[in-house]
Amino acid sequence: RWGLSFTGALGKALENLRARTKKGPSADRRWEHHPTGCGESCWKDRFDAVRIAVFPKLVATRKRPDGVAEQGGHVVAFATTSCVLASMSKNALGLCFMGDTLNLQMSLRDPKQLLTSIPMRLMKMKDPQSGSRHPLESAASEGMVWRWMPYSPGGPPLHSPGEFSVPVDQGEVDAILEAAENGRAVPVFTQTLKAASGVSSATFLKVKEQGNSLFKAGEFMKAVSAYNAALREDGVPPADAAVVHSNAAQALLKMAEADPSTCKPLAAEALKRANEAVGLDPTNVKAYARCAAACDLLEEHEAASEFRQHQARCQAAAEATQQARRAEAEQRRQQQEEQRKKMAAAMEEKARCDALLERERELERRRAKEDAGDLGQAEAV
Numbered sequence: 001r002w003g004l005s006f007t008g009a010l011g012k013a014l015e016n017l018r019a020r021t022k023k024g025p026s027a028d029r030r031w032e033h034h035p036t037g038c039g040e041s042c043w044k045d046r047f048d049a050v051r052i053a054v055f056p057k058l059v060a061t062r063k064r065p066d067g068v069a070e071q072g073g074h075v076v077a078f079a080t081t082s083c084v085l086a087s088m089s090k091n092a093l094g095l096c097f098m099g100d101t102l103n104l105q106m107s108l109r110d111p112k113q114l115l116t117s118i119p120m121r122l123m124k125m126k127d128p129q130s131g132s133r134h135p136l137e138s139a140a141s142e143g144m145v146w147r148w149m150p151y152s153p154g155g156p157p158l159h160s161p162g163e164f165s166v167p168v169d170q171g172e173v174d175a176i177l178e179a180a181e182n183g184r185a186v187p188v189f190t191q192t193l194k195a196a197s198g199v200s201s202a203t204f205l206k207v208k209e210q211g212n213s214l215f216k217a218g219e220f221m222k223a224v225s226a227y228n229a230a231l232r233e234d235g236v237p238p239a240d241a242a243v244v245h246s247n248a249a250q251a252l253l254k255m256a257e258a259d260p261s262t263c264k265p266l267a268a269e270a271l272k273r274a275n276e277a278v279g280l281d282p283t284n285v286k287a288y289a290r291c292a293a294a295c296d297l298l299e300e301h302e303a304a305s306e307f308r309q310h311q312a313r314c315q316a317a318a319e320a321t322q323q324a325r326r327a328e329a330e331q332r333r334q335q336q337e338e339q340r341k342k343m344a345a346a347m348e349e350k351a352r353c354d355a356l357l358e359r360e361r362e363l364e365r366r367r368a369k370e371d372a373g374d375l376g377q378a379e380a381v
Contacts, residue, residue: 099167242281
C-alpha cells in the first residue's frame with residue numbers, strides 16, 4: 001500500500017534513531033558514571049533502552065572518566081525506557097550498584113516503569129549469515145555480530161571465572177559491600193540465573209530446605225523424597241539441581257552405611273545421583289567427594305581414586321579463582337586509593353590557588369581604597 005516493506009520501514013526507523021542519537025549528548029557525555037564504575041545512560045528521551053539494544057556499540061565503547069581499566073564482559077540492565085545501566089562482569093561494586101538501583105530503588109519506587117530485572121550480557125559472536133544483514137543485526141567486526149544474552153556470573157557460553165553477580169535484594173547488597181570493605185572474597189549469588197530461567201525460587205528453596213531439615217533430623221529417606229520433589233520444579237538452574245542431587249547422594253550414602261544388607265544398591269544409587277550432579281555442575285566439589293565415597297562402598301577403588309583426583313583439581317581451581325578475585329579486589333583497591341590521592345592533591349592545589357587568588361584580590365581592594373583616599377585628599381587641597 002505504501003510501497004515500503006516492514007524491513008524497509010524498520011531500517012528507516014533505525015536511521016531516524018541513529019540521527020537522534022548523534023544529535024544528543026556527545027560521545028564523552030553519553031554515560032554518567034557512579035564512583036563504582038557503573039554507568040547510566042544520559043539521553044533521557046524515552047529511547048535509551050531501545051537505543052542501547054539496537055546500537056550495542058554505545059555500550060562497547062563506554063569508558064570510565066577516571067581512566068580506571070575494567071576487566072570482564074559488558075553487563076547491561078534495561079531498567080526503564082529512559083534508563084540503562086552498564087558495568088563489567090568482573091566489577092563487583094559496579095554490579096552491586098546496578099543491582100541496588102535496579103532491584104531495590106527502581107522496582108520499589110515505581111515497579112510499573114521497570115522494563116526487566118534480568119541483566120543482559122553483550123557478546124561478540126560469529127555472523128551466521130552472509131550478504132545483506134537484517135536491520136536489527138549490528139556488526140561488531142568482520143564476520144562478527146553483537147548478541148544479547150541473559151547474564152549469570154560464570155555462566156554459558158563463556159563460563160568465565162572471576163565474574164560477579166548482580167544482587168537482587170538488600171541482603172546480597174550488604175554482603176557484597178561488607179566483603180569489599182573488609183578485604184574478603186566477594187560472594188557470588190545464583191539468583192540472577194534463577195530469575196532468567198523463570199524458576200519459582202520460593203517454592204524450590206522451600207522444598208529443598210525441607211529436605212535439608214529432614215537430613216539433619218536423620219530422616220534420610222524422607223529427605224531424598226523432598227529433594228526429588230524440589231527437582232520436579234520447572235526450570236531449575238543446573239547449578240542448583242546439582243546441589244540437590246549431591247544432597248540426595250549424601251542421604252543415600254548415610255542409609256548405605258547404616259544398613260549392610262542394602263549397602264550396595266543404595267551406594268549404586270548414590271553414585272548415580274552424585275554423578276548427575278557432576279554432569280550438571282563440573283565445579284561441585286562435594287559431588288566428586290560423594291562419587292568417591294559411593295565407589296568405596298562398591299569396592300571400586302580405582303574409580304574412587306579417580307573421582308578424588310577430580311575433586312582435588314576442582315578444589316584447586318576454586319581456590320585459584322578465589323585468589324584471583326582477591327588479587328583483582330586488591331588491584332581495584334589500590335587504583336581507587338591512587339585515584340583518591342590524586343583527587344585530594346588536586347583539591348589541595350585548587351584550595352591553594354583559590355587562597356592565593358583571594359589574597360591578590362584583597363590587595364587590589366586595598367590599593368583601590370588607598371588610591372580613592374589619595375584622590376579625595378588631592379581634591380580637597
